[in-house]
Amino acid sequence: xxxxxxxxxxxxxxxxxxxxxxxxxxxxxxxxxxxxxxxxxxxxxxxxxxxxxxxxxxxxxxxxxxxxxxxxxxxxxxxxxxxxxxxxxxxxxxxxxxxxxxxxxxxxxxxxxxxxxxxxxxxxxxxxxxxxxxxxxxxxxxxxxxxxxxxxxxxxxxxxxxxxxxxxxxxxxxxxxxxxxxxxxxxxxxxxxxxxxxxxxxxxxxxxxxxxxxxxxxxxxxxxxxxxxxxxxxxxxxxxxxxxxxxxxxxxxxxxxxxxxxxxxxxxxxxxxxxxxxxxxxxxxxxxxxxxxxxxxxxxxxxxxxxxxxxxxxxxxxxxxxxxxxxxxxxxxxxxxxxxxxxxxxxxxxxxxxxxxxxxxxxxxxxxxxxxxxxxxxxxxxxxxxxxxxxxxxxxxxxxxxxxxxxxxxxxxxxxxxxxxxxxxxxxxxxxxxxxxxxxxxxxxxxxxxxxxxxxxxxxxxxxxxxxxxxxxxxxxxxxxxxxxxxxxxxxxxxxxxxxxxxxxxxx
Ligand code: HEM
Numbered sequence: 003x004x005x006x007x008x009x010x011x012x013x014x015x016x017x018x019x020x021x022x023x024x025x026x027x028x029x030x031x032x033x034x035x036x037x038x039x040x041x042x043x044x045x046x047x048x049x050x051x052x053x054x055x056x057x058x059x060x061x062x063x064x065x066x067x068x069x070x071x072x073x074x075x076x077x078x079x080x081x082x083x084x085x086x087x088x089x090x091x092x093x094x095x096x097x098x099x100x101x102x103x104x105x106x107x108x109x110x111x112x113x114x115x116x117x118x119x120x121x122x123x124x125x126x127x128x129x130x131x132x133x134x135x136x137x138x139x140x141x142x143x144x145x146x147x148x149x150x151x152x153x154x155x156x157x158x159x160x161x162x163x164x165x166x167x168x169x170x171x172x173x174x175x176x177x178x179x180x181x182x183x184x185x186x187x188x189x190x191x192x193x194x195x196x197x198x199x200x201x202x203x204x205x206x207x208x209x210x211x212x213x214x215x216x217x218x219x220x221x222x223x224x225x226x227x228x229x230x231x232x233x234x235x236x237x238x239x240x241x242x243x244x245x246x247x248x249x250x251x252x253x254x255x256x257x258x259x260x261x262x263x264x265x266x267x268x269x270x271x272x273x274x275x276x277x278x279x280x281x282x283x284x285x286x287x288x289x290x291x292x293x294x295x296x297x298x299x300x301x302x303x304x305x306x307x308x309x310x311x312x313x314x315x316x317x318x319x320x321x322x323x324x325x326x327x328x329x330x331x332x333x334x335x336x337x338x339x340x341x342x343x344x345x346x347x348x349x350x351x352x353x354x355x356x357x358x359x360x361x362x363x364x365x366x367x368x369x370x371x372x373x374x375x376x377x378x379x380x381x382x383x384x385x386x387x388x389x390x391x392x393x394x395x396x397x398x399x400x401x402x403x404x405x406x407x408x409x410x411x412x413x414x415x416x417x418x419x420x421x422x423x424x425x426x427x428x429x430x431x432x433x434x435x436x437x438x439x440x441x442x443x444x445x446x447x448x449x450x451x452x453x454x455x456x457x458x459x460x461x462x463x464x465x466x467x468x469x470x471x472x473x474x475x476x477x478x479x480x481x482x483x484x485x486x487x488x489x490x491x492x493x494x495x496x497x498x499x500x501x502x503x504x505x506x507x508x509x510x
Contacts, residue, residue, distance in 0.1 A: 030392040031074060034083055037064035038075040050076035057493040058372040058402060065403035072389045077492070079226065082396045084373060088442040090385050091399045094375060095450025097383060104452040107378040107396060113222035116237035118299050127286055128300045132307075133455035135282040136186070140462055143186060143277060144348040147463075150185035151470060154178040161475065161507050168480070168502040172317050176212050179313035180305075182463055184211070187301055188257065189278035207253045210246055214302060215310040217242045250298045258284070258294050279304055308456055311370065316464050317497040318368040319361055321486060322417065323468070324479040324503045329419050331510070333357055333472045341473070348462060355436075357465050359423035362437040365446040366405045367417060372493040373398035374445035375452075398493075401445040410443040437461045475505045 031041075038060030039049015053060055053075055061084055064073035070087045085091060094102060105123065109115060114123040122128075158174040161167050221241030228236045238244055261284055264272055275281065283300050290296060323329065336356045344350035351357075376398050383391045391397060406414045411421070425435040433439055438457045440449040447454040454460070471477065479485065479501075486501030 031081065031083070031390070031395070033388075033390060034072050034074045035064075035068060036075065037061075037067065037073045041074070041076075041081075047076070050078050053077060054492060055490060058490050058495070061372045061400050061493065062403050065400045065407075069403075069407075071387070072385075077396070080396055082373075082398060083391060084398055084400050085385075085389075086400045086403070087387075090387070090389070091375065091442040091449065093385055094377060094397060094399065095452075101379065101381045101383055102377050102397070103380050104377055106380060107376045110378060110396065111222065111376065112218055113225045113233070113237070116225050116233055117218045117221050117241070117243045118303055119296070121291065121296065122299055122303055125291075126303075127291075128283060128303050129307075129455050131279070131282045131286060132304065132459070136279065136456070137458045139277060140459060141348040143189070144351075144462070144466075145346070146189060147182055147185050148346050148466060150181050151178065151466060154181040155470060155474070159475065159505050161505055164507060164509070166478075166504040166506045169505050171320055171501060171503045172313075172497060172499040175317045175320065176309070176313040177208070178467065179309050179316060179463075180208055180212050182467070183305060183308045183312065184208075186459070187279040187304060189276045189281075204253065206249065210249050210253070211302075211305045211309055214246055215306055217246050218306060247295075247298065247302065250302050251295060254280075254298050254301060255294050258297050308459070311454075311456075312460050312463055314370065314497055315361070315365065315368075315460070316467050318488075319364045319464060319468055320471070320477065320503060321479070321497065321501075322364045322367070322419075323360075323471070324477045325483050325485045326417070326419070327476065327478050329360065330472045330476070332420075333360065333468070337469045337473055341469075346466075351462055351465050351469065354465055354469060355423045355426060356420060357468055358437045358461070359421060359426075359435075360419040361461070361464050361468060362422045362435075362444075363417060363419050365437070366411070366421075366444065368488070368495055368497070369401055369405065369446040371495050372400070372402045372490075374401035375399045375448050375450070399442075399445060399449075404443055404445065437465070473508070475508055476510075478504050480504060 036049075038053050038056065057075070057077075060075045064075065064084055065086050067073070068086060072083050072085045072090065074081045074083045076082075085094060099105070105126070109123050155178060158177050159167070159169050221237065221243045224240055225233050225237050257280070261276075261281065264275070265284070270285070280297070280301060283297055284292070287297060287300075291300075333356055336354055340350040340353050344353075376396070379391045379393050379395045379397060381393050383393075385391070404410060408414050422435040422437075434441075438447070438461050440447050440453045440457075442449060447457045447460075480503070486498035488495050488497045490496070
């Protein structure tokens with residue numbers, strides 16, 4: 003009896019706190035229905051565990067029930083509101099940054115202030131350079147990147163004679179993606195110059211960059227388990243990120259110091275001044291940002307944004323091509339004609355409309371995950387339809403269901419690689435249906451003012467890789483026509499990492 007009384011005494015405040023939380027949630031987000039579990043506190047944790055591997059199903063279910071409106075589901079430690087209507091998406095993208103924030107949502111996900119540095123979160127000048135300098139210089143740096151691409155394919159895909167060769171696709175693509183991005187960050191002249199200790203070819207530098215995204219996301223997951231006051235310590239002692247950053251400093255310091263010396267000697271411009279991301283960063287860095295450590299953090303931040311995203315996308319593109327090898331001949335016809343006219347140039351890649359459409363359709367089918375436009379409400383926000391979002395809420399748009407909605411795409415479950423190139427001719431319109439164009443119905447690169455600034459580079463990269471593959475090899479899946487199954491974690495779609503694709507020297 004005494005035991006049960008003391009248990010009751012202990013339980014009462016817990017139940018009361020749970021009730022108060024429940025009531026406060028009802029008051030604050032009571033108008034937004036819950037999917038994938040219940041909104042009752044404590045019990046909502048069951049939903050959040052379920053959603054670790056089933057968020058995509060939850061989002062699909064919510065879309066089917068509440069299309070045009072909003073719903074919420076439990077993530078570990080917070081609620082996420084998912085909006086489904088085109089108008090709501092538009093409003094979300096147009097809301098001022100002081101009310102609806104991309105940066106704060108990104109910081110919540112990747113804990114940037116701890117995994118990188120507060121400056122990387124508060125002043126993402128590297129993103130501005132990606133949008134401006136990188137995009138402007140694409141045509142100029144394309145030939146060097148293309149050379150690097152061919153060399154990387156030769157290393158990773160070793161076809162012998164006429165025989166089919168098995169290639170562990172995701173590993174090969176990540177390696178090739180690293181080399182491509184790396185030749186943009188540190189121009190080939192520099193990579194070639196260091197031939198013996200070539201940075202781009204240095205296996206430790208390569209491994210560091212290939213695994214850095216996983217280190218940061220894994221580190222952020224651990225950091226978020228702790229209260230804010232402990233997070234600086236946790237990030238230092240309980241994650242692998244600081245050691246990785248030190249490795250980055252070890253590799254990049256000599257190059258950065260050499261560039262500082264060149265500036266000392268020659269001023270801002272000199273004859274062989276490299277035209278690459280590192281140099282654009284050095285030229286733009288002010289004050290505390292002009293140190294080796296700060297610049298290394300920016301290089302890692304660019305690689306973090308660029309390598310994983312493009313590798314995942316190209317892995318999916320390759321699975322779809324290998325499962326549908328009949329489409330290679332159409333692509334070949336287009337690519338061959340353009341390369342004959344213009345050579346391997348950015349201009350030629352820009353004109354590859356069928357290649358563009360193929361990649362765009364794969365992105366519609368796969369994308370990076372079930373939702374896009376990850377944002378955090380910094381102040382209370384009310385949509386025009388009256389949906390109230392309290393400050394502190396995480397919000398996103400239901401990207402995947404939108405991509406599979408027959409109001410947006412005819413026969414949405416059918417993989418139609420020429421869907422977008424046909425739309426270009428059907429409606430006599432060019433830009434609207436190209437890969438880099440975003441809309442409230444097409445969200446793989448996000449949408450609005452924070453849409454991916456690297457998408458011009460990414461489109462060029464993924465199309466150049468696909469073009470190289472179809473011009474050089476035949477490919478097929480191990481089981482004819484079967485795409486190796488991906489898996490879901492949280493709302494992210496991860497392409498199969500253990501599957502092989504068969505390559506042989508092109509026969510026709
Ligand atoms: C196919 C490959 C890629 C995909 C699918 C992709 C997708 C995305 C998405 C969905 C966002 C968030 C947009 C939003 O919430 O509205 C984003 C942001 C970003 N992406 Fe990409 N991305 C890719 C490649 C790249 C590359 C190659 C770079 C760099 C060269 C890059 C740099 C960035 C940066 C810096 C941001 C943050 C933007 C900001 O601070 O406003 N991305 N990307």
